[in-house]
Amino acid sequence: MSIPVPASQPGHRAYEDSVRLDIGGIVTGLREILGAQLVACLGRVSNTRSVREWAEGSRAPGADVVQRLRTSYYVAGILSERESGTVIQAWFQGMNPELGDKSPAALLRAERLDVIGPDVVAAARSFIAHG
Template identity: 80%
Template sequence: MSTSASASPSGHRAYEDSVRLDTGGVVTGLREILGAQLVAYLGRVSNTRSVREWADGSRAPGADVVQRLRTSYYVAGILIERESAKVVQAWFQGMNPELDDQSPATLLRTEPLDAVGPKVIAAARSFAAGG
């Protein structure tokens, strides 16, 4: 994931990358920021081998998982523009007051993406803006 100086604070670059990259690129970028275990959790698998296979293209996740990973990549991209990978990991896993004290990772893994995706993105934008 690029963290160039020209990246916009609103996450436009992260959004564009989340749409344009193939699944392997999304998984690789997420793994660099969040680590393989958290990506496996978001991808609804119990082992990191699946994450490695998704990244190298030898196995493909289902369409629903791909959308969850793309949304997670977008959220991670918003945050990594201003925060370290450690902070982004903690943000994904911690209880978030803007999300009724639920963790973004749990919501992205378990809830209908069309309902929870916009809420998690808004919470990430708020955190990145310092609020």
């Protein structure tokens, strides 16, 4: 069953990219928007060397991390439709009232993605819609 999604819906292009890009492209895009340190946090690693290796393709993250990074890319893409990189970084790291005053980055890193992912996407869409 296919649910039609209007092309004008925030994040449509970001979703397509998050599915089509290889992990190197995802990591490179996230690094450009969020910086290597925040990508390392989202990828559950303690150093940016791993992030560089993922971007270069010399090392691959595990399947769970790949899904977290794809979701993060999708969310960053939604936000980038209307916000600057500085605002997007602050949004990922700051307390969010729609997420129980927890940061999206902390939730995407620590929680089950199937549970928290839709909430973080909804919070990003809300932020774009309401500022």
